[in-house]
Amino acid sequence: MANIKQDTMPVIRHLRDFDPRSGNLLERMVFNYRPLFMLFMVLATLVLGYVAVTRLELRPSFEKMIPQSQPYIQNYLDNRKALRGLGNSVRVVVENTQGDIFDPEYLDVLKKINDELFLAQGVDRAWMKSLWSPGVRWTEVTEEGFQGGAVMPDDYQGKPADIEQLRQNINRAGIVGSLVATDFKSSMLVVPLLDHDLASGRGIDYRQFSQMLEQQLRDQYEYGGDSKARASGKEGEGKYKVRVIGFAKLMGDLIDGLIQVMMFFALAVVTSLVIIFLYTRCVRSTLLVVFCSLAAVVWQLGIVGWLGYAIDPYSILVPFLIFAIGVSHAAQKMNGIMQDIGRGTHKLVAARYTFRRLFVAGVTALLADAVGFAVLMLIDIPVIKDLAITASIGVAVLIFTSLLLIPVSLSYVGVGRKASERALRIDQRAAEHRGFGKLWDALDRFTTRKWATGAVLVATLLGLGGFWVSLQLKIGDLDSGAPELRADSRYNRDNAYITSHYALSSDLFAVMIKTPPEGCLSYRTLILADRLAWELQQYPGVQTTVSLVNAVRQITAGSFEGNPKMSSLQRNQDMLNYAAQQASVNAPELFNTDCSMMPVIAYLKDHKAQTLDDVVAIADRFARENSSPDRQFLLAAGSAGIEAATNIVVREANRTMLLFVYLAVTLFCLITFRSWRATLVALLPLVLTSVLCEALMVAMGIGVKVATLPVIALGVGIGVDYALYLLSVQLHYQRQGRTLGEAYQNAVAFTGRVVGLVGITLAAGVVAWGWSPIKFQADMGILLTFMFLWNMLGALLLIPALSYFLLPDKRFVAAAPAPCEAEPQPCDSAQVPRAQARAQA
Template sequence: MGTIKQDTMPVISDPRDFDRRSGNLLERLVFNHRLLFVLVMASLTLLLGYQAATRLELRPSFEKMIPHGQPYIQNFLENRQSLRGLGNSVRVVVENTRDDIFDPEYLEVLKQVNDELFLAQGVDRAWMKSLWSPAVRWTEVTEEGFQGGPVMPDGYAGRPEDIEQLRQNINRAGIVGSLVASDFKSSMLVVPLLDRATASGQGIDYHQFSRLLEERLRDKYEFPGDSRARQAGEDGGGQYKIRVIGFAKLVGDLIDGLIQVMMFFGLAVLTSLAIIYLYTRCVRSTLLVVACSLTAVVWQLGIVAWLGYAIDPYSVLVPFLIFAIGVSHAAQKMNGIMQDIARGTHKLVAARYTFRRLFLAGVTALLADAVGFAVLMLIDIPVIQDLAITASIGVAVLIFTTLLMMPVALSYVGVGRKAAERALRIDTNAAAHRGFGHVWDFLDRFTTRRWATGAVLVAALMGLGGFWVALQLQIGDLDSGAPELRADSRYNRDNAYITSHYALSSDLFAVMVKTPPEGCLNYQTLVLADRLAWELQQHPGVQTTVSLVNAVRQITAGTFEGNPKMNSLQRNQNVLNYAAQQASVNTPELFNTDCSLMPVIAFLKDHKAQTLDEVVAIAERFARENSTPEHQFLLAAGNAGIEAATNIVVREANRTMLFYVYLAVILFCLITFRSWRAALVALLPLVLTSILCEALMVVMGIGVKVATLPVIALGVGIGVDYALYLLSVQLHYQRQGLSLSDAYKNAVAFTGRVVALVGITLAAGVVAWAWSPIKFQADMGILLTFMFLWNMLGALILIPALSHFLLPSAGQTRTERKKSRRAEAVPA
């Protein structure tokens, strides 16, 4: 085994002996005007920090969660004004734990809750439903014809006869299981939300709306005088319990969780400080590494605020990633400068040397990161596109804060003499096969045929096994409730209660039947809508279906004294017209004003990916076979329909996104290494990591959806950093004539330790997410931790193993020596 070879750059202890005119234009521009550069960077940091502090908003949006270009969503958006209640809504259940709903005190509480919600900003009041809503009506057939009225009796005053009348009206209205629980211990308020608040015209502030639900409802009725129990996520011990589900409440809970999660950012900073200090034993350089990474976060948030973007529950994770990537690159710069200073080079000269060696690899790595983020722009979901933009901005500013500012700052600050001597002593011991040398000697074995063959075979077997498991990866939610939150969260407990006590779930899938004006009353159209409802009902995941057909049948039978033979669709158009006229009073949500659109609504047992896929297949087939210019069957509305459309977009984007990410990585590697063999060496460990990550998602029960889709792309973009730094140095020494073994040992000595350091630091920074109250962030933390560590191991083990077969020693063949001389991965 050879020894570690000193770098060819001369040791210059006096900066006056250094040629300031050497280096490329960027190096001369930055280092020859260091003070001006530092002042400009400090001024920009203060300016952008002010922008972030004063203009940055946490503003989620229902609109940004849906793929606007997807045909189903386009159908929904074009007809949403006629589909009130089938879009964004909240369901509030008021439970009486000591009695039933026929308790005057309970009904008074329900009335107060109804009034609070009715007056709340952003509520579509005309379509709100509860026992106290005039729109919730009962009808019955008598010998004199139809009778009906609001379910809540006129002049209700809480008297026994009023309560008895209410009981009768509820039974006659047929709302048990929908607005009233099957055990009569709770009732539901359905609260549709507008896209914009009526008073201000601004988008709804979901966090504020969620706080209104907590403070004006739960604190007042469930936790009177004990809001701390509510904040702890507990159930109230009083007589009444308030249960809330819906997108607005989910987002509000996510934001509450994210506010708590911000302490994880502080934990990541402290963890990075501790790990880097233990590695360097130098306070000043450790603080500088973290300071430059935090500066990148400040720049990113400031630019995002300046451009008018807001932070949402998904893009709020971007600052964590930008900080982690910044620490990765800053640590490489710090390590290179420390090694040069240890050999006696002046800190300014050492900074310029490190800039020359690593700037190209750093820029290439950051460009690969940026492409990993930017490729997410291909996904037609605004929330992911915003994440891509904010993350790409963050990666771009790292070029200035980490690749440029870090070496310049170190040229002033330098590193401690003891820390530098310690780094040199570690290198000396490693060269003498002591200390870290045992680890490097072990890794060096993978450059030999026996160990390289074994490593490649094991990796191939793991890849095949992972690929077989990854074939079971599903798109969408795999569990009921809100998978973004933990199963024991208050939201999911509320959802479980509503699912178990109400016959009709909150997962609505609607097919829109579009006709010319008055066309929805055409007999043939109603027959087809009835057939569609029947076919949907045959699926075990569908609880029941509702459409105008149900109302027409009921009213027709009632018109003929309740004759069960008339409980059907009549060919007589006058009969159908009369039925529709009556339905417009009691069930106006079943068709629009000019009767040109009516939904066929299926209530699903859950919104799991398999259920949605199978229901969509039934509806698509029916629409394809039966749509004509007179009646078109359009998918899809309802929260389950919107989620089904989102799943379709995610499924299509998943492989496309990975294809473009890998294509970009390949191009960057080819530009950097100028060797297809080297590009393959860098790429194969990333492919293995991607496969194993998908297998891990299957094992953990995580589906590919909006929250998890970016993870693998981010893992590839960030993971290539390891290969770029390690392989570029290895090729640099190979092209100087060293054998693969000696070149790899020099690469490990120069950047390998930092590759391991960065992998551990990145993993330690995100592993704390596993304890997040937000489930999707916990899942992302586990997946990113796995990818960071596995990419590190892949770089340290598979790069030398693959290099044995694809990048043999430079002295083997004259042809390869000529090719190597024509390409310089790292400028001398």
């Protein structure tokens, strides 16, 4: 049985016996000028709080969601002006629940909605499509030649003859399944959005745009002006239903969901209060810990706003993590001060003692956290880089709020005498192998051969099993609709309706064919475009394809009285030129003005990861085999094309990110421990956690994408804290000649409760996310909870087991330590009371 020896510094009950000149420079600056330090912290908190309230914005951006240096995205951005309508857009479907679209009242409502959307800020009006758009046209071949016009009759007045004319025009235009539902009960408005609002020059305000859709369209036409009925989430029971999908609406719904997310932040605060109070039984110190952690969040948000950054639905989760990390570090400082006060030390001296013991360890742990955040900067997706910057700012702030503000504040208010005496009794019981001491004794068994071997074997089996399951981990979305939201959310219900009632989905994958001016009309280019479309159509995940070839065939056949034999590509260039001229009127989106760019558009059944991978493989192979100096086949545009490019970056970044995280943490541990064996002991539990986390993602049906990519890096960066706490003390004792069992049991006694408190506090701060209305936050909450708790258990169980094999007693030469070397804190003149210092002088 190992002997537990508590580490103490000299008990100084009166300030007159303490030398204020002791300690390092930072300690003297902070504690000897406490009023100035507290004044600075209060003023900084007020100023940054004001900045956070007045300057911080929730501003999601479509461009920030895409990897702009990825070759496919570069191709899209370089040719964006020639691909209007294939980027960011919203689709609005208006359904008649009591009839069909051939209802004059329905058509009047559709016209009003069309006009409101047409005049909305940020809409690319020239490319908007609906039954009321003059650019949506029909064409017919007659004995006299071509006839055509707008689908909506120019002289439409709602008469039966007008309705019948509209019915014929819809059939002749071939828009059933695209702009008109297959059951004729609804029609669609396609609303492309500009990159920036032309009036203000700023990016589109997606929250404002989403609110416009809800308040001006849904409230008025679906709910009859009853906004409370809409807020309930249930669909309206009136004659019309308005369904909306698209990136702008998704972002708007996520931002609206963030208001509910604030409830989870409040729940995290209450949970932390309860956990810390149960641990300390001291009201004032508990409130102080939570207040200082909230101050860290205020500082973080204020600095982010000051630097001109904005918060988006993905980085809004970072303050939760900063608060949880802040609480864990603050609780450690409070625990040390409480123990010293319980032994009779003055509260100011106790605060300075705790600062000396834990400041370096705290900074070291925060640097380890920062590694996990900073590595995210390597991912070439702006929204993740912003998340990394926001998180790094938060970690830097914690040095001031959790490592400095807490001990200085507690030097004023102290802790309750009963609470400090209770903490001392718990330590004494543990030293006598009672209470927590029994748990420490149980953990000590893992330093023996039998238990160590068993733990390593179980961990190996778990690792192998987890690795086998993790091989099935997919990149991208695994379900249709928006995986960021719940399956029963209004957005996903709308998406399901549109998918089932329209033959063409909103998932567009476009291959761009770039040629010299007028080159897209060459016979060879059109033939290759036709072959590409045919190859894409053979894949089951493609509904249909559309390109200039379709229009040229149709117009050529029409030029010969609809002769089906002429429904093909002709070698006669004049015929091709005439067909393209006609197509420029009816389908201007199929090529640009100088005919140097035309897309081949594939409508996909869904945007699942496997579908996108297969389509990319087909298009990429064709492009490599058929590109030449005269014509280039460039991937990719359209919503599905952009998502496919994002998946490629995420796939590459996933492994690269983990590699750099572990390289950085390895270097960090080598510097801290000065032992490759100890570094291996610290890293192996983290590797196991990463593998099991990926296996858990497979089991939960979560793919790796922009929203979930940062989770594993964050888990590794934060998880290494546990190893730092335990191994630092364990190695110290081993290097003083203690056996592994003694060293580990003293390490657990010294930091074990703190490790447990950190793990439980971090997990408690995020576990409630599992009930969030935003699904990706719920997924992150479950994954982070698992990683926090598993890292804690891995540290407590696997570190002693691995130490038995990698850090055995024979590697450490027992030496008789000097008196002040027997403890895990350095000798320091600050431990000598002022009276003794004077006598020695």
